[in-house]
Amino acid sequence: MARHKPAAEGGYQRGEETRARIVEAAIAVFGERGYEGASTRDIANAAGVNAPALQYYFDGKEGVYLECVEHLITLMWRMMGDTVEAAERALADENTNDQALIEAALGMLSAVVSTIQDSTRATALRAFLDRHQAGLCPESASMAFEERFKRRVGTVIRLLIARLSGLAVDDERTIIHSMALFTQGLAFRVQKPKLLEALKWTEINQKEMELVRGVVLTQARFTLEGLVRERDLRIG
Incomplete structure:
Protein backbone atom coordinates (compact mmCIF):
# COMPACT_ATOMS: atom_id res chain seq x y z
CA MET A 1 0.00 0.00 0.00
CA GLU A 62 2.29 1.69 -9.18
CA GLY A 63 1.52 3.23 -5.80
CA VAL A 64 -0.69 5.83 -7.46
CA TYR A 65 -2.49 3.09 -9.39
CA LEU A 66 -3.07 1.06 -6.23
CA GLU A 67 -4.53 4.12 -4.55
CA CYS A 68 -6.85 4.60 -7.55
CA VAL A 69 -8.02 1.00 -7.09
CA GLU A 70 -8.62 1.60 -3.38
CA HIS A 71 -10.70 4.64 -4.31
CA LEU A 72 -12.62 2.60 -6.88
CA ILE A 73 -13.32 -0.19 -4.38
CA THR A 74 -14.70 2.35 -1.92
CA LEU A 75 -16.99 3.82 -4.57
CA MET A 76 -18.15 0.39 -5.74
CA TRP A 77 -19.09 -0.67 -2.21
CA ARG A 78 -20.88 2.63 -1.71
CA MET A 79 -22.87 1.87 -4.84
CA MET A 80 -23.48 -1.86 -4.30
CA GLY A 81 -22.91 -2.48 -0.60
CA ASP A 82 -26.54 -2.26 0.49
CA THR A 83 -27.74 -4.64 -2.23
CA VAL A 84 -24.98 -7.16 -1.53
CA GLU A 85 -25.71 -7.11 2.20
CA ALA A 86 -29.45 -7.52 1.54
CA ALA A 87 -28.70 -10.56 -0.64
CA GLU A 88 -26.45 -12.03 2.04
CA ARG A 89 -29.19 -11.65 4.65
CA ALA A 90 -31.67 -13.36 2.33
CA LEU A 91 -29.25 -16.22 1.73
CA ALA A 92 -28.54 -16.63 5.44
CA ASP A 93 -32.18 -17.65 6.02
CA GLU A 94 -32.91 -21.04 4.50
CA ASN A 95 -36.62 -20.17 4.59
CA THR A 96 -36.28 -17.16 2.29
CA ASN A 97 -38.65 -17.76 -0.61
CA ASP A 98 -37.75 -17.75 -4.29
CA GLN A 99 -39.32 -14.37 -4.98
CA ALA A 100 -37.24 -12.69 -2.28
CA LEU A 101 -34.07 -14.30 -3.67
CA ILE A 102 -34.96 -13.10 -7.16
CA GLU A 103 -35.50 -9.56 -5.87
CA ALA A 104 -32.12 -9.71 -4.12
CA ALA A 105 -30.40 -10.71 -7.36
CA LEU A 106 -32.21 -8.00 -9.31
CA GLY A 107 -31.22 -5.43 -6.72
CA MET A 108 -27.55 -6.17 -7.32
CA LEU A 109 -28.01 -6.09 -11.08
CA SER A 110 -29.89 -2.79 -10.83
CA ALA A 111 -26.91 -1.21 -9.09
CA VAL A 112 -24.59 -2.41 -11.86
CA VAL A 113 -26.78 -0.99 -14.64
CA SER A 114 -26.92 2.40 -12.91
CA THR A 115 -23.22 2.88 -13.69
CA ILE A 116 -24.00 3.61 -17.36
CA GLN A 117 -25.46 7.01 -16.45
CA ASP A 118 -23.33 9.89 -17.71
CA SER A 119 -21.31 12.38 -15.72
CA THR A 120 -17.74 13.60 -16.20
CA ARG A 121 -16.55 11.64 -13.19
CA ALA A 122 -18.46 8.48 -14.09
CA THR A 123 -17.00 8.49 -17.59
CA ALA A 124 -13.44 8.61 -16.24
CA LEU A 125 -14.16 5.87 -13.71
CA ARG A 126 -15.72 3.62 -16.37
CA ALA A 127 -12.70 4.03 -18.63
CA PHE A 128 -10.35 3.23 -15.75
CA LEU A 129 -12.40 0.20 -14.68
CA ASP A 130 -12.68 -1.18 -18.23
CA ARG A 131 -8.91 -1.11 -18.68
CA HIS A 132 -8.41 -2.56 -15.22
CA GLN A 133 -10.80 -5.46 -15.81
CA ALA A 134 -9.08 -6.17 -19.12
CA GLY A 135 -5.95 -6.92 -17.10
CA LEU A 136 -4.05 -3.83 -18.25
CA CYS A 137 -2.70 -3.09 -14.78
CA PRO A 138 -0.19 -4.29 -12.17
CA GLU A 139 -0.89 -7.75 -10.75
CA SER A 140 -0.99 -6.30 -7.23
CA ALA A 141 -3.93 -4.10 -8.26
CA SER A 142 -5.80 -7.01 -9.84
CA MET A 143 -5.37 -9.03 -6.65
CA ALA A 144 -6.62 -6.18 -4.48
CA PHE A 145 -9.77 -5.71 -6.57
CA GLU A 146 -10.41 -9.46 -6.66
CA GLU A 147 -9.96 -9.99 -2.92
CA ARG A 148 -11.77 -6.90 -1.69
CA PHE A 149 -14.65 -6.62 -4.15
CA LYS A 150 -15.13 -9.14 -6.95
CA ARG A 151 -14.82 -12.30 -4.85
CA ARG A 152 -17.56 -11.35 -2.40
CA VAL A 153 -19.93 -10.13 -5.11
CA GLY A 154 -19.28 -13.20 -7.25
CA THR A 155 -19.87 -15.53 -4.34
CA VAL A 156 -23.23 -13.93 -3.50
CA ILE A 157 -24.44 -14.13 -7.09
CA ARG A 158 -23.38 -17.77 -7.36
CA LEU A 159 -25.15 -18.67 -4.12
CA LEU A 160 -28.33 -16.96 -5.34
CA ILE A 161 -28.23 -18.87 -8.62
CA ALA A 162 -27.58 -22.13 -6.80
CA ARG A 163 -30.58 -21.63 -4.51
CA LEU A 164 -32.90 -20.68 -7.37
CA SER A 165 -31.73 -23.39 -9.77
CA GLY A 166 -31.24 -26.21 -7.29
CA LEU A 167 -27.76 -26.78 -8.71
CA ALA A 168 -24.56 -27.04 -6.70
CA VAL A 169 -22.61 -23.82 -6.16
CA ASP A 170 -19.64 -25.26 -8.06
CA ASP A 171 -21.73 -26.74 -10.88
CA GLU A 172 -20.52 -25.45 -14.24
CA ARG A 173 -24.05 -24.33 -15.10
CA THR A 174 -24.26 -22.29 -11.90
CA ILE A 175 -21.04 -20.51 -12.74
CA ILE A 176 -22.15 -19.79 -16.32
CA HIS A 177 -25.59 -18.57 -15.23
CA SER A 178 -23.95 -16.30 -12.64
CA MET A 179 -21.60 -14.75 -15.17
CA ALA A 180 -24.42 -14.34 -17.69
CA LEU A 181 -26.60 -12.55 -15.14
CA PHE A 182 -23.97 -10.10 -14.02
CA THR A 183 -22.65 -9.32 -17.49
CA GLN A 184 -26.11 -8.25 -18.65
CA GLY A 185 -25.50 -5.03 -16.76
CA LEU A 186 -21.85 -4.70 -17.72
CA ALA A 187 -22.60 -5.24 -21.42
CA PHE A 188 -24.38 -1.91 -21.74
CA ARG A 189 -21.37 -0.11 -20.29
CA VAL A 190 -19.00 -1.80 -22.72
CA GLN A 191 -21.36 -1.41 -25.70
CA LYS A 192 -22.46 2.09 -24.76
CA PRO A 193 -21.33 3.78 -28.03
CA LYS A 194 -23.38 1.30 -30.06
CA LEU A 195 -26.37 1.80 -27.76
CA LEU A 196 -26.20 5.58 -28.23
CA GLU A 197 -25.92 5.18 -31.99
CA ALA A 198 -28.78 2.68 -32.27
CA LEU A 199 -31.17 4.78 -30.18
CA LYS A 200 -29.91 8.13 -31.52
CA TRP A 201 -29.15 9.30 -27.98
CA THR A 202 -26.37 11.77 -27.31
CA GLU A 203 -25.93 10.75 -23.66
CA ILE A 204 -27.45 8.61 -20.95
CA ASN A 205 -29.07 10.63 -18.19
CA GLN A 206 -31.47 9.44 -15.49
CA LYS A 207 -34.38 8.90 -17.88
CA GLU A 208 -32.35 6.88 -20.39
CA MET A 209 -30.64 4.86 -17.68
CA GLU A 210 -33.99 3.95 -16.10
CA LEU A 211 -35.27 2.74 -19.48
CA VAL A 212 -32.24 0.51 -20.01
CA ARG A 213 -32.39 -0.75 -16.43
CA GLY A 214 -36.08 -1.59 -16.74
CA VAL A 215 -35.51 -3.74 -19.82
CA VAL A 216 -32.45 -5.48 -18.36
CA LEU A 217 -34.23 -6.29 -15.10
CA THR A 218 -37.30 -7.59 -16.95
CA GLN A 219 -35.16 -9.98 -18.97
CA ALA A 220 -33.19 -11.03 -15.91
CA ARG A 221 -36.42 -11.69 -13.99
CA PHE A 222 -37.63 -14.01 -16.78
CA THR A 223 -34.31 -15.88 -16.63
CA LEU A 224 -34.38 -16.30 -12.85
CA GLU A 225 -38.01 -17.37 -12.81
CA GLY A 226 -37.16 -19.85 -15.57
CA LEU A 227 -34.43 -21.37 -13.40
CA VAL A 228 -36.96 -21.87 -10.62
CA ARG A 229 -39.41 -23.57 -12.98
CA GLU A 230 -36.67 -25.87 -14.31
CA ARG A 231 -35.65 -26.75 -10.76
CA ASP A 232 -39.22 -27.57 -9.74
CA LEU A 233 -39.74 -29.75 -12.82
CA ARG A 234 -36.47 -31.55 -12.19
CA ILE A 235 -37.11 -32.33 -8.54
CA GLY A 236 -40.92 -32.60 -8.80
Whole structure:
Protein backbone atom coordinates (compact mmCIF):
# COMPACT_ATOMS: atom_id res chain seq x y z
CA MET A 1 0.00 0.00 0.00
CA ALA A 2 1.22 3.50 -0.78
CA ARG A 3 2.45 5.72 1.99
CA HIS A 4 0.03 8.20 3.51
CA LYS A 5 1.80 11.53 4.00
CA PRO A 6 0.49 15.03 4.59
CA ALA A 7 2.20 17.85 2.74
CA ALA A 8 5.08 19.08 4.86
CA GLU A 9 4.48 22.72 4.00
CA GLY A 10 0.72 22.76 4.32
CA GLY A 11 -0.21 20.38 7.10
CA TYR A 12 -2.40 17.32 7.10
CA GLN A 13 -5.49 18.83 5.48
CA ARG A 14 -3.57 20.25 2.54
CA GLY A 15 -1.77 16.92 2.14
CA GLU A 16 -5.07 15.06 1.97
CA GLU A 17 -6.41 17.50 -0.62
CA THR A 18 -3.29 17.04 -2.74
CA ARG A 19 -3.51 13.25 -2.54
CA ALA A 20 -7.17 13.33 -3.55
CA ARG A 21 -6.43 15.63 -6.49
CA ILE A 22 -3.66 13.32 -7.69
CA VAL A 23 -5.92 10.27 -7.46
CA GLU A 24 -8.74 11.94 -9.41
CA ALA A 25 -6.30 13.04 -12.10
CA ALA A 26 -4.63 9.62 -12.23
CA ILE A 27 -7.96 7.83 -12.74
CA ALA A 28 -8.60 9.98 -15.80
CA VAL A 29 -5.08 9.56 -17.20
CA PHE A 30 -4.94 5.80 -16.61
CA GLY A 31 -8.42 5.47 -18.13
CA GLU A 32 -7.36 7.34 -21.24
CA ARG A 33 -3.86 5.97 -21.75
CA GLY A 34 -3.70 2.74 -19.77
CA TYR A 35 -1.16 1.85 -17.10
CA GLU A 36 1.75 1.38 -19.48
CA GLY A 37 0.90 4.45 -21.55
CA ALA A 38 0.57 6.85 -18.61
CA SER A 39 3.64 8.50 -17.15
CA THR A 40 4.09 10.07 -13.73
CA ARG A 41 4.67 13.37 -15.53
CA ASP A 42 1.30 13.03 -17.31
CA ILE A 43 -0.44 12.43 -13.99
CA ALA A 44 1.41 15.23 -12.22
CA ASN A 45 0.54 17.71 -14.99
CA ALA A 46 -3.14 16.69 -14.88
CA ALA A 47 -3.18 17.11 -11.09
CA GLY A 48 -1.31 20.41 -11.14
CA VAL A 49 1.59 19.17 -9.02
CA ASN A 50 5.24 18.48 -9.70
CA ALA A 51 6.35 14.94 -10.60
CA PRO A 52 8.25 14.29 -7.34
CA ALA A 53 4.95 14.69 -5.45
CA LEU A 54 3.83 11.28 -6.79
CA GLN A 55 6.95 9.66 -5.38
CA TYR A 56 6.49 11.48 -2.08
CA TYR A 57 2.85 10.49 -1.57
CA PHE A 58 2.60 7.17 -3.38
CA ASP A 59 6.08 5.72 -4.02
CA GLY A 60 5.69 6.13 -7.77
CA LYS A 61 3.30 5.10 -10.52
CA GLU A 62 2.29 1.69 -9.18
CA GLY A 63 1.52 3.23 -5.80
CA VAL A 64 -0.69 5.83 -7.46
CA TYR A 65 -2.49 3.09 -9.39
CA LEU A 66 -3.07 1.06 -6.23
CA GLU A 67 -4.53 4.12 -4.55
CA CYS A 68 -6.85 4.60 -7.55
CA VAL A 69 -8.02 1.00 -7.09
CA GLU A 70 -8.62 1.60 -3.38
CA HIS A 71 -10.70 4.64 -4.31
CA LEU A 72 -12.62 2.60 -6.88
CA ILE A 73 -13.32 -0.19 -4.38
CA THR A 74 -14.70 2.35 -1.92
CA LEU A 75 -16.99 3.82 -4.57
CA MET A 76 -18.15 0.39 -5.74
CA TRP A 77 -19.09 -0.67 -2.21
CA ARG A 78 -20.88 2.63 -1.71
CA MET A 79 -22.87 1.87 -4.84
CA MET A 80 -23.48 -1.86 -4.30
CA GLY A 81 -22.91 -2.48 -0.60
CA ASP A 82 -26.54 -2.26 0.49
CA THR A 83 -27.74 -4.64 -2.23
CA VAL A 84 -24.98 -7.16 -1.53
CA GLU A 85 -25.71 -7.11 2.20
CA ALA A 86 -29.45 -7.52 1.54
CA ALA A 87 -28.70 -10.56 -0.64
CA GLU A 88 -26.45 -12.03 2.04
CA ARG A 89 -29.19 -11.65 4.65
CA ALA A 90 -31.67 -13.36 2.33
CA LEU A 91 -29.25 -16.22 1.73
CA ALA A 92 -28.54 -16.63 5.44
CA ASP A 93 -32.18 -17.65 6.02
CA GLU A 94 -32.91 -21.04 4.50
CA ASN A 95 -36.62 -20.17 4.59
CA THR A 96 -36.28 -17.16 2.29
CA ASN A 97 -38.65 -17.76 -0.61
CA ASP A 98 -37.75 -17.75 -4.29
CA GLN A 99 -39.32 -14.37 -4.98
CA ALA A 100 -37.24 -12.69 -2.28
CA LEU A 101 -34.07 -14.30 -3.67
CA ILE A 102 -34.96 -13.10 -7.16
CA GLU A 103 -35.50 -9.56 -5.87
CA ALA A 104 -32.12 -9.71 -4.12
CA ALA A 105 -30.40 -10.71 -7.36
CA LEU A 106 -32.21 -8.00 -9.31
CA GLY A 107 -31.22 -5.43 -6.72
CA MET A 108 -27.55 -6.17 -7.32
CA LEU A 109 -28.01 -6.09 -11.08
CA SER A 110 -29.89 -2.79 -10.83
CA ALA A 111 -26.91 -1.21 -9.09
CA VAL A 112 -24.59 -2.41 -11.86
CA VAL A 113 -26.78 -0.99 -14.64
CA SER A 114 -26.92 2.40 -12.91
CA THR A 115 -23.22 2.88 -13.69
CA ILE A 116 -24.00 3.61 -17.36
CA GLN A 117 -25.46 7.01 -16.45
CA ASP A 118 -23.33 9.89 -17.71
CA SER A 119 -21.31 12.38 -15.72
CA THR A 120 -17.74 13.60 -16.20
CA ARG A 121 -16.55 11.64 -13.19
CA ALA A 122 -18.46 8.48 -14.09
CA THR A 123 -17.00 8.49 -17.59
CA ALA A 124 -13.44 8.61 -16.24
CA LEU A 125 -14.16 5.87 -13.71
CA ARG A 126 -15.72 3.62 -16.37
CA ALA A 127 -12.70 4.03 -18.63
CA PHE A 128 -10.35 3.23 -15.75
CA LEU A 129 -12.40 0.20 -14.68
CA ASP A 130 -12.68 -1.18 -18.23
CA ARG A 131 -8.91 -1.11 -18.68
CA HIS A 132 -8.41 -2.56 -15.22
CA GLN A 133 -10.80 -5.46 -15.81
CA ALA A 134 -9.08 -6.17 -19.12
CA GLY A 135 -5.95 -6.92 -17.10
CA LEU A 136 -4.05 -3.83 -18.25
CA CYS A 137 -2.70 -3.09 -14.78
CA PRO A 138 -0.19 -4.29 -12.17
CA GLU A 139 -0.89 -7.75 -10.75
CA SER A 140 -0.99 -6.30 -7.23
CA ALA A 141 -3.93 -4.10 -8.26
CA SER A 142 -5.80 -7.01 -9.84
CA MET A 143 -5.37 -9.03 -6.65
CA ALA A 144 -6.62 -6.18 -4.48
CA PHE A 145 -9.77 -5.71 -6.57
CA GLU A 146 -10.41 -9.46 -6.66
CA GLU A 147 -9.96 -9.99 -2.92
CA ARG A 148 -11.77 -6.90 -1.69
CA PHE A 149 -14.65 -6.62 -4.15
CA LYS A 150 -15.13 -9.14 -6.95
CA ARG A 151 -14.82 -12.30 -4.85
CA ARG A 152 -17.56 -11.35 -2.40
CA VAL A 153 -19.93 -10.13 -5.11
CA GLY A 154 -19.28 -13.20 -7.25
CA THR A 155 -19.87 -15.53 -4.34
CA VAL A 156 -23.23 -13.93 -3.50
CA ILE A 157 -24.44 -14.13 -7.09
CA ARG A 158 -23.38 -17.77 -7.36
CA LEU A 159 -25.15 -18.67 -4.12
CA LEU A 160 -28.33 -16.96 -5.34
CA ILE A 161 -28.23 -18.87 -8.62
CA ALA A 162 -27.58 -22.13 -6.80
CA ARG A 163 -30.58 -21.63 -4.51
CA LEU A 164 -32.90 -20.68 -7.37
CA SER A 165 -31.73 -23.39 -9.77
CA GLY A 166 -31.24 -26.21 -7.29
CA LEU A 167 -27.76 -26.78 -8.71
CA ALA A 168 -24.56 -27.04 -6.70
CA VAL A 169 -22.61 -23.82 -6.16
CA ASP A 170 -19.64 -25.26 -8.06
CA ASP A 171 -21.73 -26.74 -10.88
CA GLU A 172 -20.52 -25.45 -14.24
CA ARG A 173 -24.05 -24.33 -15.10
CA THR A 174 -24.26 -22.29 -11.90
CA ILE A 175 -21.04 -20.51 -12.74
CA ILE A 176 -22.15 -19.79 -16.32
CA HIS A 177 -25.59 -18.57 -15.23
CA SER A 178 -23.95 -16.30 -12.64
CA MET A 179 -21.60 -14.75 -15.17
CA ALA A 180 -24.42 -14.34 -17.69
CA LEU A 181 -26.60 -12.55 -15.14
CA PHE A 182 -23.97 -10.10 -14.02
CA THR A 183 -22.65 -9.32 -17.49
CA GLN A 184 -26.11 -8.25 -18.65
CA GLY A 185 -25.50 -5.03 -16.76
CA LEU A 186 -21.85 -4.70 -17.72
CA ALA A 187 -22.60 -5.24 -21.42
CA PHE A 188 -24.38 -1.91 -21.74
CA ARG A 189 -21.37 -0.11 -20.29
CA VAL A 190 -19.00 -1.80 -22.72
CA GLN A 191 -21.36 -1.41 -25.70
CA LYS A 192 -22.46 2.09 -24.76
CA PRO A 193 -21.33 3.78 -28.03
CA LYS A 194 -23.38 1.30 -30.06
CA LEU A 195 -26.37 1.80 -27.76
CA LEU A 196 -26.20 5.58 -28.23
CA GLU A 197 -25.92 5.18 -31.99
CA ALA A 198 -28.78 2.68 -32.27
CA LEU A 199 -31.17 4.78 -30.18
CA LYS A 200 -29.91 8.13 -31.52
CA TRP A 201 -29.15 9.30 -27.98
CA THR A 202 -26.37 11.77 -27.31
CA GLU A 203 -25.93 10.75 -23.66
CA ILE A 204 -27.45 8.61 -20.95
CA ASN A 205 -29.07 10.63 -18.19
CA GLN A 206 -31.47 9.44 -15.49
CA LYS A 207 -34.38 8.90 -17.88
CA GLU A 208 -32.35 6.88 -20.39
CA MET A 209 -30.64 4.86 -17.68
CA GLU A 210 -33.99 3.95 -16.10
CA LEU A 211 -35.27 2.74 -19.48
CA VAL A 212 -32.24 0.51 -20.01
CA ARG A 213 -32.39 -0.75 -16.43
CA GLY A 214 -36.08 -1.59 -16.74
CA VAL A 215 -35.51 -3.74 -19.82
CA VAL A 216 -32.45 -5.48 -18.36
CA LEU A 217 -34.23 -6.29 -15.10
CA THR A 218 -37.30 -7.59 -16.95
CA GLN A 219 -35.16 -9.98 -18.97
CA ALA A 220 -33.19 -11.03 -15.91
CA ARG A 221 -36.42 -11.69 -13.99
CA PHE A 222 -37.63 -14.01 -16.78
CA THR A 223 -34.31 -15.88 -16.63
CA LEU A 224 -34.38 -16.30 -12.85
CA GLU A 225 -38.01 -17.37 -12.81
CA GLY A 226 -37.16 -19.85 -15.57
CA LEU A 227 -34.43 -21.37 -13.40
CA VAL A 228 -36.96 -21.87 -10.62
CA ARG A 229 -39.41 -23.57 -12.98
CA GLU A 230 -36.67 -25.87 -14.31
CA ARG A 231 -35.65 -26.75 -10.76
CA ASP A 232 -39.22 -27.57 -9.74
CA LEU A 233 -39.74 -29.75 -12.82
CA ARG A 234 -36.47 -31.55 -12.19
CA ILE A 235 -37.11 -32.33 -8.54
CA GLY A 236 -40.92 -32.60 -8.80
